[in-house]
Amino acid sequence: MDLQDFVQQEGGSEEDKIAAWNLFQQAYEFQMQGKLDEAVSYYKQSLEKFPTAEAHTFLGWTYSFRGQLSEAIEECHLAIKIDPDFGNPYNDIGAYLIEMDQLNEAISWFERATNAKRYESPAFPHMNLGRVYERKGDWDEAIMSYKQAITLNPKYLAAKQAMMRLIGLMN
Template structure:
């Protein structure tokens, strides 16, 4: 077997463990999921395994470890958008919105990313928290454009429109 084939086989096995871990994660069996994400990393480190292990760690409010895992993911695959968004979201959760902004912007520029609605939504959260309601509304609308079924974004659009209307009742948006 060639070295390349061996690498491909290990990556495939590692990604199978990521899939198993993700299933546990979705059942809220976080500790077991973290264990399987770690097993995947031991077989073959991938951006996906590090990112999802970080996400699982965030469920335990271990944001420092979650951010560290995301940095490892970025080192492995700088084009993978998820870890940038996740770092931004973890900063938002820790009450550090200004720290989140550059990471969320990098997520929007990532070439390998399927869910641009999330960094837009998180930027909306940042700007809403900062009282920059026009910017918040813009990003919440972008999130909804990216994913019209994103209920949290739809609710956020309505909430921010209500806040803007309360500030300036004669303006209809």
């Protein structure tokens, strides 16, 4: 999402949206620098100016870096309430559930992510489904999921490696 997309969202003043966008960008920079407390603060300030699914999702991602998976999941649920078509929070909830060793629960979240109307990286939930099925010992389903990830993103090296590793183990 760029600034133009951000400003075109419904509600709020253009001034608040621009301020929220700038705070979101600063938060992301802090997050990438590992300054998680600052990132959390700036994401929250962005949300106060103009709440977006992206800011909630990225705040959740920051919480996950701090090991706060319940808070991360809560932020994803808030993101989904704002924009149920945005795929990232569905995938992220599934990823957090994997970390919590709740594999069966993760599957439905990844499936929802694969059906999202708005998702910049649609190969990710397929890769994550592959990871779940592989951990559950369902290698055929895992390979199918990895293949789908590769179909969506032919340059997805991790999916290619995972698929080839499993095929090698099956032979």
